[in-house]
Amino acid sequence: NTNAARASLTAAYSRRWLALNATLGYEHFGYDIDDHQPTATQHPTPTTQTYNDWMLSARATAKTGAKSKLTLSYNRDIQRPTYTQLYPFVHIGSSIGVMVVGNPDLTPAKTSQLKGSYTYSGRHWTHTHSLAYKRISNDISQVSSFDEPSQRSVKTWLNDARYSYLRYAAEGEMSYGALSMTMGLHAQYLDYDGKRVSSDNAWSYSFKMRPQVQLKGDWTLATV
Secondary structure: OEEEEEEEEEEEEEEOOEEEEEEEEEEEEEEEEOOOOOOOOOOOOOEEEEEEEEEEEEEEEEEOOOOEEEEEEEEEEEEOOOHHHHOOOOEEOOOOOOEEOOOOOOOOEEEEEEEEEEEEEOOOEEEEEEEEEEEEEEEEEEEEEEEOOOOEEEEEEEEEEEEEEEEEEEEEEEEEOOEEEEEEEEEEEEEEEEOOOOOEEEEEEEEEEEEEEEOOOOOEEEOO
């Protein structure tokens, strides 16, 4: 059984070149789980858990010209464990016989993100540059072990790891008559660490480009 209640308050302000809005939310979430297959010496024991969390999102947009704007945003959110991750009793999780046992003490993973961006919207060319920092604490990690008596693998979940990343993105769209093209460049640095999961610090990059030509009728020629 699960129950949830949420309340939020939103405020907005705008005047000429500046727009502000913010939302403050409060969430109550609870659940209880019963094992309906007791053994001869064990009766069903309910597992209960209750969470109370605050969440905040805020955004400020400033026009820096007739065709450009700056945006700064902050978000704090939560990711709740699933029912399978919480279910505290052993069950067979797949056809190959892996035993799964949830962890009723899991807490939600909490995310905070700060992002700034600049957008220019021209007649033939629109582009956005953004820089974001995101941090997740109490990340829910899956861990595995081997049970000798049953000769089966056992998997469960822990609030083990935390990770953060810094991400730069440049995205744009160009349009001249029948020709249009979208492009995107992303660079990200990831910092990941945990007690029972592997640690990793790494850069990653990606680039995409999609030219497109509008032909006669309803035909379009494009590369993907």
